[in-house]
Amino acid sequence: MDPIVEAALKKWPNVPDCYGWLALDARGDWYMRDERIQAAGPFPRVKGSRITHEKLRDFIHRNYAADAQGAWFFQNGPQRVYVQLEAAPWVWRLSENPAEPGAPQVHSHTGLAAGPVQACWLDEHDRFYVATPLGLGLVHSLDMGLALAPVETGRWQPETLRHAELLQRYGVIVEPQAA
Template structure:
């Protein structure tokens, strides 16, 4: 977490949390969802405005965490902005190496492979030391090579079972 964010938390510890205004899609893109977009429909059917500003994306990525209930958020100064997730908290980008694919999250964070899971639509999920994620569609060839080489053996799972199995929430709501 950025030092400036930690300082803001100390200065204003009781700022209300924010829900529904930020989302992460299955390709690792961040979306702003203002009141008009939220009223137009649920995420991901109505996504909102894709965040393309590089510095803003980097700020979100550095301050992206989960709470004890498995709700993922962006700590925006003193305010927690809870995310809606299309698929999983992480979207994996893969780099082929002689030892097997290296995992890097949509935020650039490296991870260590634990297990592979395949859902009813053929989407591949990987569990890691930092949590579960969906393999980015552009990296499925690298993932298929790992399966063919016997490095990964995907187990079957229904997409709806992922949050309970791996302890995260796709649509956090105010308590």
């Protein structure tokens, strides 16, 4: 977390949480969802405005975390902005691993190294999920070709599990609500 965010939390500890205004889609893109967009329909059917400002995205990435209940948020200064998730809290990007061919490197949509793949699944929509020390994430659709090699060689052995069951197993809340 950024030091300026930590300082703001100390200065203003009682700022109310925000719900419904920020969302993460299955490709790792962030969306702002103002009141008009929220009224137009649920995420991801109505996405909102894609955040393209690089420094704002980087700020969100550095201050993105989960609470004890499994709801993900962006700590925006003293305010916790809860995130609606289309699929999972992480969107994995894969790249060739020169040190170990056939075992792609896995990074999050925020740029964090995910660590080794611990398990993988296909859900009822044929989406490919991977669990790492960072947690549960969806493999980006553009990187499915790189995921094929470790599956074909048996290094990654996907199981089938319904999306809702997968989220429950990893304690992920996709649509946080105020208490």
